[in-house]
Amino acid sequence: HVQLQESGPGLVRPSETLSLTCAVSAYSFSSDYYWGWIRQSPGKGLEWIGTYFHSGSTYSNPSLNSRVTISVDTSKNLFSLKLKSVTAADTAVYYCARLPYRSGGGIFDNWGQGTLVTVSS
């Protein structure tokens, strides 16, 4: 059973870069899946951040596009999120998730447990 686990600092200062990684266990990266990030502000709904497709192409939420970088390290079985120039509005629980290739990159079929990131000085 594939497991995803987010990790990274729980506190980030305003204007700095939020960096998270998602370790994928019991699975080796292949072309069967894409990899994505979603966040949920306290007490709010879900917001898609971005998806990493094959060959290094990434789609990001237009509202965040210029601040988001998603990358994959197949040698370490993990993928990463970097969000630049954060503000308090970026405080949220961040989830990593898997998207089956068969879905074209639209179905999140396996999620990490989530990690809370607070932006504060």
Place this chain on the structure above:
Amino acid sequence: DIQMTQSPSSLSASLGDRVTITCQASQHISKYLNWYQQKPGKAPKLLIYDASNLETGVPSRFSGSGSGTSFTFTISSLQPEDIAIYYCQQYDNLLGLTFGGGTKVAIK
């Protein structure tokens, strides 16, 4: 962006009741609609994909229907473990995946 509007935002029903949630898309999305369940303090879990397909391992009391702009999610007989927030999500536009605002289901 394609806007997804769920209703109601919350509901209260008795155990064994049939529960229905609707999700309206701001434009045509064919069948590209998923439903997720989120229990308190947990990550969302995929229940239904492509509007009506039950994810493996999900109880058959959960079902989905619809296409185009109007979709329905149903719990045929509400169970205590179904207390959660349910979200719809469209993927007609892969450059702008969007979720509905959620429906909180409680026991009356």
